[in-house]
Amino acid sequence: MLMMDDIIRDGHPTLRKVAAEVSMPPSEEDREILKSLLEYVQNSQDPELSSKYKLRPGIGLAAPQINVSKRMIAVHLLDDKGNLISYALYNPKIVSHSVEKAYLVSGEGCLSVDENFPGFVERFARITVKGISLEGEEVKLRLKGLPAICFQHEIDHLNGIMFYDHINKQDPFKPIEGAIAIER
Template sequence: MITMEDIIRDGHPTLRKIAAEVPLPASDEDKRILQELLEYVKNSQNPEIAEKYKLRPGIGLAAPQINVSKRMIAVHIQDEKAAYSYALFNPKIVSHSVEKSYLQSGEGCLSVDEAIPGFVPRHARVTIKGINENGEEVKLRLKGLPAICFQHEIDHLNGIMFYDYINKEDPFKPIEGAIVIER
């Protein structure tokens, strides 16, 4: 089981590396890691389990955040329409909108202990492809908070942190034409 002690913090070199593709079919070890990533995110959202194991709540987790430089992510999130609970090998954004969106409240990260205020511009809509733990291709068309979450986690696979996108001069400068997402 992954705990907060397993999550590496900002400044660790693995967080800035481009993660390696996972050879498919996935090994039993890679499948176990993928399952544990999803288990952490689910458990972190359960108040009793989170308190018992001192888990910080999250909606996504990428393998580099547990110092495994491989292309694996897990997302467990609910928006007003549906639940998105996915653990994927080698996820990638195959298409995206020109239109941008951002979270009104800004983004956070389990690897970043302090709040870094500012708007993080993201694509408003994305299509993601990846391989699930059963070796099946998954294709997701996302918008809103799920789209932002998947982009955040895929960025971890490319050594990018959310705050890299924040306007350094004016962190709360409105992003022209972007959809504002309340959370």
């Protein structure tokens, strides 16, 4: 089981690398890593387990965050209608996105970043993601709202990009023209 000590922190060189594609079919080691990413986000949202093991709650985790520079992510959250969006994916990629932008009013956080980076993180309002599930199936997801933002955040990790790279340095809370403000 992954613990907070397994998650590398901001400044670690792996977080700024472009992660390697995972060969298909995945090795047993890659399967275990991907399973552990999903297990962490699920456990971290369970009040009893997160308290017992001192897990910081998270809705997504990427392999580079546990110092594995491979293209794997896990996401576990509810959309705005209360539907569970729970995926562990190999080689996820954004295949299309809206012109329209969106951002979280509360800003974004990251399990690899201990300090607070206030500001609006500009994202696409809607995206389509393709990837390979733990079971080896090709998955195509159309996402909007918080799930779309979460997937963009995790896929950024695979490209060595941190969420705060998207914040306007001169004016962190400058309104984003025509963007959808998402309450979390």
